[in-house]
Amino acid sequence: MQRFVLIAVPYTWLLALFLIPFVIVFKISLSDIALSIPPYTPTLEDGFGPFFSALDFENFVFLTTDDLYWKAYVSSLRIAVTSTAITLLVGYPIAYAMARAPEEWRATLMMLVILPFWTSFLIRVYAWMGILSQEGVLNQVLLWLGVIDAPLTILNTTTAVYIGIVYTYLPFMVLPIYAALDRLDGALIEAAEDLGCSRVQAFWLVTIPLSKNGIIAGSFLVFIPALGEFVIPSLLGGSGTLMIGKVLWEEFFNNRDWPVASAVAVILLLILIIPIILFQRNQQRQEEA
Amino acid sequence: MNRLSWFNVTALTFGFAFLYLPMVILVIYSFNASKLVTVWAGFSTRWYGELLRNDAFLDAAWVTIKVAVVSSTFATVLGTMAAYVLVRGGRFLGRTLFSGMIYAPLVMPEVITGLSLLLLFIGIGLDRGVMTIVLAHTTFSMCYVSVVVSSRLVTFDRSLEEAALDLGCSSFDAFRLVTLPIIAPAVISGWLLAFTLSLDDLVIASFTAGPSATTLPIKIFSAVRLGVSPEINALSTIMIGIVTIGVITAALVTKRNSLRQQQEEQAAARVA
Numbered sequence: 001m002q003r004f005v006l007i008a009v010p011y012t013w014l015l016a017l018f019l020i021p022f023v024i025v026f027k028i029s030l031s032d033i034a035l036s037i038p039p040y041t042p043t044l045e046d047g048f049g050p051f052f053s054a055l056d057f058e059n060f061v062f063l064t065t066d067d068l069y070w071k072a073y074v075s076s077l078r079i080a081v082t083s084t085a086i087t088l089l090v091g092y093p094i095a096y097a098m099a100r101a102p103e104e105w106r107a108t109l110m111m112l113v114i115l116p117f118w119t120s121f122l123i124r125v126y127a128w129m130g131i132l133s134q135e136g137v138l139n140q141v142l143l144w145l146g147v148i149d150a151p152l153t154i155l156n157t158t159t160a161v162y163i164g165i166v167y168t169y170l171p172f173m174v175l176p177i178y179a180a181l182d183r184l185d186g187a188l189i190e191a192a193e194d195l196g197c198s199r200v201q202a203f204w205l206v207t208i209p210l211s212k213n214g215i216i217a218g219s220f221l222v223f224i225p226a227l228g229e230f231v232i233p234s235l236l237g238g239s240g241t242l243m244i245g246k247v248l249w250e251e252f253f254n255n256r257d258w259p260v261a262s263a264v265a266v267i268l269l270l271i272l273i274i275p276i277i278l279f280q281r282n283q284q285r286q287e288e289a
Numbered sequence: 290m291n292r293l294s295w296f297n298v299t300a301l302t303f304g305f306a307f308l309y310l311p312m313v314i315l316v317i318y319s320f321n322a323s324k325l326v327t328v329w330a331g332f333s334t335r336w337y338g339e340l341l342r343n344d345a346f347l348d349a350a351w352v353t354i355k356v357a358v359v360s361s362t363f364a365t366v367l368g369t370m371a372a373y374v375l376v377r378g379g380r381f382l383g384r385t386l387f388s389g390m391i392y393a394p395l396v397m398p399e400v401i402t403g404l405s406l407l408l409l410f411i412g413i414g415l416d417r418g419v420m421t422i423v424l425a426h427t428t429f430s431m432c433y434v435s436v437v438v439s440s441r442l443v444t445f446d447r448s449l450e451e452a453a454l455d456l457g458c459s460s461f462d463a464f465r466l467v468t469l470p471i472i473a474p475a476v477i478s479g480w481l482l483a484f485t486l487s488l489d490d491l492v493i494a495s496f497t498a499g500p501s502a503t504t505l506p507i508k509i510f511s512a513v514r515l516g517v518s519p520e521i522n523a524l525s526t527i528m529i530g531i532v533t534i535g536v537i538t539a540a541l542v543t544k545r546n547s548l549r550q551q552q553e554e555q556a557a558a559r560v561a
Binding site for chain 1: 297298304307309368374381396404424428496525533535
C-alpha cells in the first residue's frame with residue numbers, strides 16, 4: 001500500500017503536468033484558429049465527435065508554405081551546431097587544463113566552473129548587452145588600443161548570439177569532458193610516448209578517443225537547449241537572427257495564433273527527439289561502463 | 290605530469306576570464322553615477338537607492354521568492370519520492386514511461402514546456418497567477434531534484450535500511466530514521482537547485498503567469514529588452530552577490546557534512 005502511494009503520487013503528477021500537456025499541444029496543432037478565448041476551435045466542450053472530425057493538418061501545411069518557419073528551423077540548427085562546435089573548441093582546453101592542474105586546485109576550479117551556472121541565466125546574457133553594444137566596453141577597449149577606427153556592430157547580430165550561447169553553456173561542455181579526462185589513466189599516455197608517439201600524436205590517438213564520451217555528452221548538453229533557445233536570440237540577436245524558439249514565442253504572444261505556435265512546437269520536438277534519444281543512450285552506456 | 294605547462298595556464302586564465310569578466314564588468318558599472326551606462330562618471334550607490342524605491346521591482350521580487358520557496362519545497366518532496374521509486378521501486382507497470390518523464394523535462398526546450406502547461410491550464414479553466422507558476426515550476430524542478438537525490442541513493446549502503454527493518458522498524462520509519470538523514474545533503478542540494486531554477490526562470494513563468502502575477506525575471510526581461518539600464522545592473526549585482534555567498538557557504542557546509550556522514554555510515558556498516 002505504501003509502495004503504491006509512493007509510486008502513484010509522482011507518477012500522477014508527471015502524467016497530469018508533463019505528458020497530458022503535450023497531448024494538448026498536439027491536439028491544438030491540428031485545430032483551427034478562432035477569434036475567441038481560447039483562440040482555437042474545436043474545443044473539447046463541443047464533444048468528441050465534432051472535435052475529432054474537425055482536426056486536420058492545415059497548420060503543418062501552412063508551416064511548409066511560409067518560408068519564415070523553414071528558414072527559422074534551418075537557421076536554428078545552423079546556429080546550434082556552430083555554437084556547439086565553438087563551445088567544444090573553447091571548453092576542451094579548459095577541461096584539459098583542469099584535469100592536469102595540481103590535485104589540491106581541482107575542487108576549487110570545479111566550483112569556479114559551476115558557480116556561473118547558479119547565477120541567473122538572464123543576467124549572464126544581459127551582461128553581454130553592455131559589453132557588445134556600439135558604445136560598449138569591448139568597442140571602447142578596442143578603440144583605445146587602436147585595433148579598430150570605428151566601433152563594431154556586434155550586438156543585435158548573429159555573432160552576438162554565438163557569443164551568448166558559448167558563454168552561457170560553456171560549463172555544460174567543460175564538466176563532462178573534465179569528468180572523462182579526470183578518469184583517464186596518465187600511464188596510457190606515457191605508454192604511447194614510450195612507444196614512439198610524439199606528445200601531439202599521443203593527444204590525438206589516446207586522450208581524445210578516451211574522452212569521447214565526455215565530448216559527446218557535453219555537445220548534446222549544449223546543442224539540445226541551444227536549438228530551442230529564446231532568451232539569447234531575443235536579447236543579443238537582431239531582426240536578422242531567426243531562431244525557432246523566438247518564432248514560437250512571437251507566434252503565441254504577438255500573433256496569438258495558438259494552433260500555429262503548437263504546430264511549431266510539435267516539429268521542434270520531433271527534431272529534438274533524435275538527439276535526446278542519442279544523448280540518453282550515451283549516458284546509459286557511460287553508467288554501465 | 291601534474292606540472293602546469295604554459296598551455297594549461299593560458300587555457301585556464303583565458304577560460305576563467307571569459308567566464309567571469311562579463312559579470313565583473315556588470316558589477317563595476319552598477320556603481321556608475323552616470324545615467325548613461327557606458328560613460329563612467331564616478332562611484333555612486335545611487336542606483337541601489339532607486340531600486341529600493343521602485344515598488345514594481347520589490348513586488349515582483351516578493352512574488353518570485355514566494356513562488357520559489359513553495360515550488361522548490363513541493364519539488365523536493367515529489368522529487369525525493371520519484372528518486373526513491375527509480376532506485377528502490379523495483380519493477381512496476383510503466384516504469385520506462387516514468388523514468389522517461391523524469392529525464393525528458395531536463396532537456397525539453399523551455400518554450401515547449403511553457404506553451405504546453407499554459408494550454409493545459411486554459412483547457413481546464415484554471416486562472417493564471419501565482420498558483421499556476423508554482424505548479425509549472427514544481428513540475429520541472431522535481432525532475433532535477435530526483436536526479437540529484439537518486440545519484441546519492443545509488444551509492445547508499447542498503448544493508449543499513451535492512452538492519453532497521455530487521456530490528457522492527459516499519460518501512461516508513463526506516464526511511465524517516467535511517468535513509469532520510471543519510472541522503473539529507475542531497476535532498477538539501479536538490480532543494481537549493483530547485484529554488485535557484487525557480488528564481489531564474491523567465492520563459493516558463495512568462496507563459497504560465499497571468500496578468501495578476503509578475504516575477505522578477507519577467508520584470509527584468511521587459512526592462513532590458515529596450516537596452517542596458519543602471520537599475521538592472523544594481524539588481525543583477527545584488528543577485529550575483531547572494532548567489533556567490535550562498536554557493537560558497539553551501540559548498541563548505543556540504544563538504545564538512547559529507548565527510549562526517551561518510552565516516553558515520555562506514556562505522557555503522559562495520560557494526561551491522
